[in-house]
Every structure is written in C-alpha cells, then in structure tokens.
Amino acid sequence: MVNLGQQLSSLIKHTPLIEDPMIINLAIKGVIDYFASSLQAKNENDIRKLLAWIDDEGGTARAWLVGQKKLASARQAALFNGFQAHCLDYDDVHSDIRGHPSAVILSALIASIKLDKPLSKIDGRRFLTAYIVGIEVMALLGKIVNPQHYEKGWHTTITLGGIAATAAICYLYDESFGYQALTLAATQASGLRLVMGTPIKFLHAGLAAQTAIQSVEWLRAGIQADKNFLDDKLGFLAVYGQGNANVDLSHWGKPWKIADPGLWFKTYCYCSAAAYIADAGQLLYQHPQFAVEQIENITIYFAPPKSDAALIYHHPLLAEQGRFSAEYILALTLLGIPLNFEQFSPIPISKDVQNLMSRIQRSYQIQLTPHCDAYNKRYVVVEIVLKTGKKISQRIDIPKGSPKNPYNQEQMISKLIRAIGDQQKAENLLNDIYKLSSGIDVYQFVTTHIYTL
C-alpha cells in the first residue's frame, strides 16, 4: 500500500518540466528577487562573521557562496546562502506558508550544484521547475498546519523549508529516494519564532537549506530512512500540526502555488505582516488634517484576531526588533521617517519614536467585511484620535508588494541593480536568469557569475 509520504514523493518525481510561460515568468521573478535580496546583504556584519567561521571549519570547496567570490562545502553554502538571502528580511514571502520560501529553496538548490566534480548537465528549465515544486510542497504543508502551527510559536521558514528544499533537490536530480529524504528532512524540522528580532531568524533559512543538503547527501551515502513522514500517529503533521486528516494531494500544481496565491515581494526590510501598517501610516501622514503633535492616541485594529502573531514586539528597544513591531513601523511613518535599512539596524530606538509608540495600542474588536482579494481575510485599520477629539483612520486590505498589488518587472529589476550597484553586472546576471527558461546549463550559469558578483 502506498502511504501519504510515498504519494507526495511520487507527485514530485513525476512532475513534468513546467513550460507555461506565465508560471515560468513568476519563477524568474523569484530568482531575480533572490539575487537582489542576497546581494543587498553581502557586506553585512553578521555575514562576515559566518564567513570567518566557514574559513575556520574548512572543507571541500565545491558549492557557491553567492556574492562572495568563493566556494565552500555544500552544507556551508546552503547555510550561508540561506542566511544571506534572508539576512535583511528583504526576500519574498508566501501567505500559505507564513514564511519565506525562496531564501531556503533557492539556497539549497544552488548549494547542491557540485562545482568540483560536475554531475551531468542541469537544464535551467529543470532548475526552475524544481524551485516551483519546492514552493508547492512548502505551501501545501503550510496550508495544512497553519495558522495553529505558526501561532503556537513555530517559524515556518525553517520548519517547512527544510522539507520543501529537500523535495526541490530530489526533483532536480531525479533521486530515487525522495520519499525517504522527506522523512529525514522532517525529523530535522525545528525553529522557534521566539528568536525573531535576532540574527537567528535569518540563520533559520540557512539551517533549513542545510537540512536539505544533509538529507540528500546522507541518503546518497547509503543511510536509510524508510518511514512515512506523513504517518497519521507519529508523523510530521501529527507532531507539528493537527494531524493529517486535511491532506489533499489531488490538486497538485492546479494551480501552482507560486501563482495562486503567489509570492509577495518586498522593497523593504521589515516583516510583511507590517506592510499593512506601513501603507496605512504613510497615507495618514499625507492626510490634510494630520499633524504628529496633534495625536492623542492611536489604535491599530487587526482582523482576524492573531493576524499580528508575527509582530511580536509591542515595545521594541532596538531598531532591528522593529522589523517585527507594528508600533515601531507606524511611529516611523507618522514621524515622516523613511523606512530604509538604517532604521532597522541594531541600534537603540530614539526617545521621539519611543514616545509616539507609547500612545499606540492594538485591538481585535473590529468586524468589517474583508476585501474579496485579501489574503486569509486579513486587513488592518489604523485609527488616530486627535487632541481636537476628531478621528482620522486608514484601512489597508492589500498592501503594496503583495501578489494582488505587485511590483512590476521594472521595480524588481531596480531592486537587483540597486543591490549589485553596477548596471552592467546586473544586466549580465538578468540576461542569464532569463536564459534559465530556455535551458541554459545551470553549471554554466553559476560559473559565469562566481567571480564577478
């Protein structure tokens, strides 16, 4: 009898190369954004620390450390690339997952490419399909376990990411042990939301990518993991979720989850759950009756309840914690401070901002009809009571960057150019990313850019 884990693994293995130009174009957008997010972060302090540790640990140099002009072991590359891609919280999000798929999946896929002893040619279309398959697995699992899994305290980027990235690598190399690899990845699934606001949140993306490399390499080495990771009593969903009763594999790729509900791209470095707040704050700042010194108090209404679970800091002290603070981001926007990287670095938050934050409270006492295109029926209303007694408010259902209100191709390309800081290099990379869809060898793609980016 074929069990659930085997069924899923079989769906993965038998997925044909995806040729639909709309889907492929979304994958291309994901790859562009991955490089933009990674290269924007490449000189961060924490990145340098991890690089020094990798140098000290040593290992066979075979996998690309993106943007660092050097190679490392596959596990190190997965860990490093995931950390770097997620390091500024500037990478994509998926609402079924409630986490960051590409930082994990693309980091693992890139780290799996052996540059010392190239295996057979890796077709760029197969690489893009593997990426789409990874997102499919991650979103499928996310839809089953969430919102309880996330709300309980799990960080889905890592708990679901390791399994998804394992699926992607197994697809890329058409491995025969896919079913066992998913089990080996599932038993390595960990990661607490508790660490948000520290660099460990970003390391989680790297750890998940490392899990995928470990799962595949240990099975290639001959270790066995012959168990159904979707087992009803002791499997992943039983332990990390609410059981496997809701598993429905009949809609595999119909439609692909990279398209529906789709990836959410960012041009900012705070949690996407705060994007609603940022959009509302920026609009209120422009309101004709608004003046910051006139504020009596502010209420942020979240619907549905707990939809602010990611925004764990009500009273952040450090600006980097502010990435996960509705209050911090609202205060910045209402003070007219631009939401750039500087405002989210590990520095103390100023008195001005602290004062304004102290006037903000959260509420869940709101029951409006959600917008038909809103994700998970979410919306936010920010209401300001002025000293005059007058109220002004702003509602946001579909923030900028989310799939129903996306950045256009040009904005995505600007993000890449800004990250690379060199128009010509950015164009070369872009051209090659587009060539993935016509089947350029991924080995050739990587070797072209190792020493230029």
Added chain:
Amino acid sequence: MVNLGQQLSSLIKHTPLIEDPMIINLAIKGVIDYFASSLQAKNENDIRKLLAWIDDEGGTARAWLVGQKKLASARQAALFNGFQAHCLDYDDVHSDIRGHPSAVILSALIASIKLDKPLSKIDGRRFLTAYIVGIEVMALLGKIVNPQHYEKGWHTTITLGGIAATAAICYLYDESFGYQALTLAATQASGLRLVMGTPIKFLHAGLAAQTAIQSVEWLRAGIQADKNFLDDKLGFLAVYGQGNANVDLSHWGKPWKIADPGLWFKTYCYCSAAAYIADAGQLLYQHPQFAVEQIENITIYFAPPKSDAALIYHHPLLAEQGRFSAEYILALTLLGIPLNFEQFSPIPISKDVQNLMSRIQRSYQIQLTPHCDAYNKRYVVVEIVLKTGKKISQRIDIPKGSPKNPYNQEQMISKLIRAIGDQQKAENLLNDIYKLSSGIDVYQFVTTHIYTL
C-alpha cells in the same frame, strides 16, 4: 530582571567542580559505558557510510572520531561520535529523559576539544563535571515535558540532547554566552520517534551533538541569540511541552540526577522499555510448566497505560525493528534464542518468530500496586495461557541494568573489554578514564588514545 533562561544558565556556570566520590564514580561509569558502546559499534556498516561521507565533505582535521584513528571537523566529529555511540542502542538511558544522554553529551564534549590548536589545559574533573551538568539539564527538562512530550512523538534523545550538550560545553569552557547558546540550541531542537527502527534514530544522537557544536561555534563567531529559551509564551517549553509553569530550579544538583534516579546501563541492544519483557520472558522460559508448543496465547500487561510508547512495532518484519517491539523480544526469549546483536540486525524475521508473535497481544487493563522502587510506577506482567487452560505469568518491576538493579563495576568493565577486543588496550583506556577524576588533562587523554583505539 533575570529571566528563567538566564537563571538556568547561571546555575550551570556557577556549578563548582564536583568532588563527591560517589557522584564522580557514576560519571566514570558513564564514560566507561560510552567507550564500550562506541567501540562495539565502530565497524558497523552504517558507520563506514558516514565515514565515507565525512571524507568527501572534508574540513579542518581537529576533533576525534572515536575508535577510527582519525580526526575531522568538530561538527563532523559530534555527528559521527553521537551516531556511533547510539548505533547499536547499547548506550545508557535515563528515565526522567526517556532517552539517551551520554551518547549526545559525551560526543559533543569530545568533539569540542580542538586538537589542532589546543586551547588552555582542560582539567579531567572539569570534563566530568560538565558531563554531570549536561545530564542535569537534560533530565530537568525531561521531567518537565514528559510523558506528554515523548508520547506525542518527540524523540527526547535529540530534542533535549542538543540543549543539554550545549550546556555541558559552555560549562567546560566557562563561556560567557551560555544563556544565548541555550536559545540557539533550543531553536534547533527536532526529532521524531517515527524514525525508530531505522538508522536515523541513531543519527539523532549525532544531530543533537552537532547542534551543540553549532550553537557554541556560531556564538564564538559573534552571532547573537539574545532571547530567553524558557520564555512563557514562545519558548521551548511552550512549543515542545506544556508551558513553563512547572520549572523549579531550586533543586539544582540536589541530588544530582546522574545519581537519582541515575543512569540505566545496558548489556543488550534493544530499547530499555523492552528490558521488562526480556527479563520476564527469560524467567518464563525457565518455568517448570513452560513449553513453547503448549502456548495458546500471551498477553503483555503494561502499567501505567502508554508506558509502551517506545515499543512502536507490534508486528515487526525486520529484526532491527525488533529493538522496539515487545512482541519480538518476548518471542525470542520464549523460543530460547539468545538476545545478541545478530538478532537485531537488518534481516527479515523468521517464520517461527512471526508465528509466535501473532499469538501475543498487549493490554493496559491491570492495576496492581507498583513497587516502591519502580521508575514512574512502571511494571510489566506477561501472562501465558497454555493449551491445558492453565496460566503462568511473570511480573517485572525493576529490570536488570536499571539503576536500582545495576550491573556491577566488573560487568561494566567486561562490556568495555568485549568492545575493544584487547585486554591491554582496554586496561590502558580504563586507567586513563579513572585518571580524569584526579585531573588528567583531557587533551592528553584524547591524544593518548586517538591512534591506539
């Protein structure tokens, strides 16, 4: 305000060197058993596979692969040593943990010793105290989260082991970031009981040891993890257990948990939960009225209910699954088959044994008074109904090897000699293990044995 994670970390840091000869002797016994379990396994097939993978990954050779006459990176050594020590399920158990502490903690401690660039001298007494502290942390957490944590499907050897081993390493080197290291270890805690009966169960011990090395090394590299891992809402106990309301740190080391309830040592290679069954079966086999062909049916009564959670195989097909099968072990003993390593290797189970297993059922319908020395009030009654209608039964409360019915020093030493297969080498190692308690430098201890064991 000092939070719970900081309090625990402070207790660890300020633990004085333990000098009580009774406690030290128990630690010595643990170290002897660790080497016996590791060296017994050193030629196993799966071990060779992992060694080949390590060779391929490469890395700075600095940490001891026990019994393999070679060095590897610290992460590889932790992974390898943990896997090897637990590989035959021949290593110690602790009932508060419901898992295997020494395979994780000693593997991580040994892997932490840098042989390429020795840090300052490591006093053997400090090493033994670090080991005792590791067990203390693991049993403390185990007592809080169990039995629900284990019964839900978590494998405590790995979920609790990584945190415990991190505590041990931080103690050994008197690290200032102990509090953060516990958080970094906690967010890496994973491991499903699902994989019991596959080599991944043993790999879990290695993964936990690797987690400890990763946590300490990344903090040494300067990554920050400034969060309370015992946080009441999003911390380890909230997510993996039932919250932190039962945390009581006032009994730290009073008495040390290595002594009370103490370690359970094994001279067999199946799960200690089955030791009750093995003892009962062997006694029944000697019963004057017993004859295997006279068996009509058999009932195994477990008390309290769910105390057989570890014995997940009711109908194993492979002998290695039989390590976690009450039915398999009972059938072997009633057929007079010796319980040696051969009977638990990855081979199909014979028809004879299958037939006898099919007559065995489990029951929880029993309510006798537990023995006052029984762990967690556990006992087992095996009742055989003979074809004559007559019943014979055997009750076991305190199996051989458990702390209240321990093997003596001589039996432990025999286990070591058998594992090494060379009396002189075994005596040299034993002498040095004893010298740890008088402060021999651990660096010297390791370098003496790297190329002889």
